Amino acid sequence: MALEQYPVKPANKLYYGDNLTIMRKMSAESVDLIYLDPPFNSNRSYNLLYKNTTGLPIPEQIEAFCDTWEMDFEKSELAYDIPNIMREYGIQNDAVQFWYYLTLLLKETNPRLLAYLVYMTVRLIEMHRILKQSGSIYLHCDPTASHYLKVVMDNIFGKDNFRNEVIWHYTGNSVPKLCYPRKHDVILFYSKQKEFYFSPQNVLIPYSELTERRYNHIDETGRRYKISALRNGKQEIVYMKAGKYPDDVWDIPVLRGKERLGYPTQKPLALLERIIKASSKEGDVVFDPFCGCGTTIEAAIKNQRGWIGCDIAIHSIKLIVDTRLQKYALKENTEYEIDGIPQSVEQARYLFESDPFQFQYWAVERSGGFCSNKKTADRGIDGRIYFEAGGVLRNMVLSVKGGNVKPSDIRDLRGVLEREAAAHTEHAAQGGTEMAGFICLNEPTKAMVQEADAAGIYEYNGVKYPRIQILTAQDIFDGKMWRCPSVVKQIRKDKGQSYLAL
Numbered sequence: 101m102a103l104e105q106y107p108v109k110p111a112n113k114l115y116y117g118d119n120l121t122i123m124r125k126m127s128a129e130s131v132d133l134i135y136l137d138p139p140f141n142s143n144r145s146y147n148l149l150y151k152n153t154t155g156l157p158i159p160e161q162i163e164a165f166c167d168t169w170e171m172d173f174e175k176s177e178l179a180y181d182i183p184n185i186m187r188e189y190g191i192q193n194d195a196v197q198f199w200y201y202l203t204l205l206l207k208e209t210n211p212r213l214l215a216y217l218v219y220m221t222v223r224l225i226e227m228h229r230i231l232k233q234s235g236s237i238y239l240h241c242d243p244t245a246s247h248y249l250k251v252v253m254d255n256i257f258g259k260d261n262f263r264n265e266v267i268w269h270y271t272g273n274s275v276p277k278l279c280y281p282r283k284h285d286v287i288l289f290y291s292k293q294k295e296f297y298f299s300p301q302n303v304l305i306p307y308s309e310l311t312e313r314r315y316n317h318i319d320e321t322g323r324r325y326k327i328s329a330l331r332n333g334k335q336e337i338v339y340m341k342a343g344k345y346p347d348d349v350w351d352i353p354v355l356r357g358k359e360r361l362g363y364p365t366q367k368p369l370a371l372l373e374r375i376i377k378a379s380s381k382e383g384d385v386v387f388d389p390f391c392g393c394g395t396t397i398e399a400a401i402k403n404q405r406g407w408i409g410c411d412i413a414i415h416s417i418k419l420i421v422d423t424r425l426q427k428y429a430l431k432e433n434t435e436y437e438i439d440g441i442p443q444s445v446e447q448a449r450y451l452f453e454s455d456p457f458q459f460q461y462w463a464v465e466r467s468g469g470f471c472s473n474k475k476t477a478d479r480g481i482d483g484r485i486y487f488e489a490g491g492v493l494r495n496m497v498l499s500v501k502g503g504n505v506k507p508s509d510i511r512d513l514r515g516v517l518e519r520e521a522a523a524h525t526e527h528a529a530q531g532g533t534e535m536a537g538f539i540c541l542n543e544p545t546k547a548m549v550q551e552a553d554a555a556g557i558y559e560y561n562g563v564k565y566p567r568i569q570i571l572t573a574q575d576i577f578d579g580k581m582w583r584c585p586s587v588v589k590q591i592r593k594d595k596g597q598s599y600l601a602l
């Protein structure tokens with residue numbers, strides 16, 4: 101279909117950041133449909149695997165998001181504050197009381213669950229505020245927490261506004277061990293009030309071939325029909341309908357090969373299209389506060405809805421821009437906006453101060469590299485740049501520093517470079533570490549530059565490259581790049597290393 105057939109509205113926006121902060125700035129009753137697929141309290145963290153064009157994972161992995169929960173000071177404060185927030189938002193007194201007693205109970209018996217519910221409750225309260233009166237919300241979860249979340253949803257949206265517990269059933273072969281194989285997710289569907297937009301006729305499921313064959317006549321307009329015998333001996337013509345209405349058990353296949361973007365927990369487009377087509381109209385605004393790799397966003401674009409997505413992982417925003425938005429050739433600033441990603445040194449500093457890990461991810465990726473996993477990696481390495489020299493993939497280790505910088509930072513990095521260059525690591529098998537890059541917010545001192553120069557030169561094909569290089573955030577904004585044997589674009593094309601001006 102021609103691209104022009106997917107008009108987008110100026111509402112289209114991608115926010116990088118914590119959705120709680122973002123939603124608190126959004127206007128009341130400003131979105132028509134909310135779909136959320138938050139962490140499920142599964143007590144595991146999901147990793148995003150970088151892959152090269154051959155499909156093989158590149159050694160670096162970054163934690164896409166962490167789904168483990170602890171009760172900390174901030175959540176304890178919030179737990180006690182939730183009844184006040186609920187009253188302020190006009191939530192009924194019995195719901196407020198319920199929350200109060202639940203907090204007291206879980207604090208003793210299951211603080212981890214309380215931490216998760218605090219996290220979800222404050223966000224669901226905001227979702228209730230920003231949802232239009234005619235709107236609906238679909239909360240995607242699984243049996244780990246669905247029973248608790250339903251109680252929270254009943255309290256915030258009202259149990260009379262509960263519409264369905266949709267079961268998304270996916271198949272696959274598993275051998276039962278202690279229980280039947282777990283093959284479904286739960287999607288809690290609530291409306292904001294009694295009157296709401298709902299058009300299941302937009303999501304009719306085509307009949308099976310078998311059913312179609314039973315309608316074994318075709319009239320002059322091409323409509324299929326069958327002739328049924330009535331009890332009174334007469335016959336009647338029964339036309340085949342366009343399809344059947346979905347019920348609350350949805351058999352939608354899990355992701356298929358081509359659709360996979362490599363993002364953990366990515367949901368099928370067909371699932372999101374069904375929700376969007378049934379519960380919103382063309383031109384409505386669909387909001388996904390945990391947008392991951394943007395399945396909701398693509399479903400909205402494809403069906404001429406406006407969209408707003410938030411994610412706390414910078415990689416998710418990058419992936420959405422690189423894949424979904426590129427697929428529809430959408431242009432930044434005219435057809436969509438990105439918010440929260442540094443566009444200046446000042447904003448980069450703000451990011452560092454509010455979330456040093458995300459600053460690190462941003463700096464590595466913005467300079468064209470792959471991030472290291474924050475938990476397992478490190479040993480002084482925040483990321484790597486891959487380049488090709490002598491027919492093999494070689495690399496440059498990267499280290500990011502947001503605060504004050506000093507010559508010993510460069511000495512430490514030199515130590516890391518020597519260690520990596522000498523080590524027979526998986527990287528060495530691919531060609532090894534040849535250089536190191538230091539990214540900083542503040543200008544390096546003269547002594548730091550001298551330390552870097554003292555690390556010497558890496559020579560390839562008669563060209564000399566400094567073994568240790570320094571880039572400031574300002575350099576990155578000015579478009580300066582690492583000096584490596586291969587051009588960044590070339591690496592990108594051949595090795596699947598992606599670069600996006602975030």
Ligand SMILES: C[S@@+](CC[C@H](N)C(=O)[O-])C[C@H]1O[C@@H](n2cnc3c(N)ncnc32)[C@H](O)[C@@H]1O
Nearest residue numbers: 118119137165365366367390392393395411412
């Ligand atoms: C289960 S995934 C969503 C997957 C998505 N439905 C898709 O199809 O790609 C949950 C997402 O929520 C994001 N996330 C977790 N906490 C968040 C928060 N406080 N604010 C915004 N995003 C958050 C994670 O980074 C992750 O990408």
